[in-house]
Amino acid sequence: MRVIAHRGFAADAPENTVSAIERASRVADSIEFDVRRCGSGELVVVHDERIDRVTDGTGRVADLSLSELQSFDVLGSGESIPTLDDVLAAIATDVDINVELKETAIASDVLDALGRVENDCMVSSFSADALQAVRSHDRPVETAYISRWLRDQPVRRAIELDCEYVHPRFTLLLYSRVLSRPRSVDLEVNVWTVNEPLLARAMAWRGVDGIATDAVEVARPYL
Structure with missing residues (x-):
């Protein structure tokens, strides 16, 4: 069963930061992180539409320039919200990459960035439109549809x-x-997001191919 470090093992280090991603890539089979476009056009790695939860700043990612984003501290880490290229550079080449698209219009630029690395890469999304955009570019990248409900x-x-x-x-x-x-x-x-050891064992028993988890200790038996 593969281990996917959700946002770089977000329970163990400030989520989606370069240091979290770098640390997680030393142990995980795959690193999962989220990508959006900021106000000045760069692709940045941050989960929420707004920065309020994860930084000491406030506002929408889409309204803030990269320089503005980089002036804020992510969860007391001393780091700022990184660019996609910063995060890709922090991942060892033998570790898989799972980019979750939070927007549809960024598909082409994300694929261009992934095309510059040696890692095996996957693009995932809750959005059917985003995944269709990925497929429309006919690039050699795997895709995953994320779902929360059976009605999906x-x-x-x-x-x-x-x-x-x-x-x-x-x-x-x-x-x-x-x-x-x-x-x-x-x-x-x-499956996501598996943060209890008993649940991880249950998922392994059920025969899933992989679990996304925030906690390296939950994943430890499967590393």
Whole structure:
């Protein structure tokens, strides 16, 4: 079972920072992080639409320039919100990369950035439009449809979007077809976000292909 460091093991280090990503890449099979475009046009690694939760600043990422973003401290780390290129440079080449697209219009630029690294790369998103944008560029990158609810019809949507993976919330594994149906159509299943050791063992027993977790200790038995 592969271990995916969610936002660079966000329970152990300030999420989506260069130091968190670099540290996580020493142990994880894959690093997951989120990408948006900031107000001055650069691609930056931050989960939320606003910076209020993760920095000592306030405002929408889309309204703030890179220089403004870099003036704020991420969760007391002494680091600022990094660019996509900064984060990619921090990941060892033998570690897989999982970029979650938070916006549709950034697909082409994200693919260009991923094309400059040697890592195996995946692009994931809750947004069907974002994944369709990725596929429209005909690049050799795998994709994953992320789902939170059964009403998202995760397997059907992943097939329609020509994905290699489906990423359901772990609670959906209460429904056996969410795991059995992907197997019949050659989809791999990575679940999120698994932050309890007992739950990780349950997911391993169920036979998922990977877990995304915030905590390296939860992942330790599978590293």
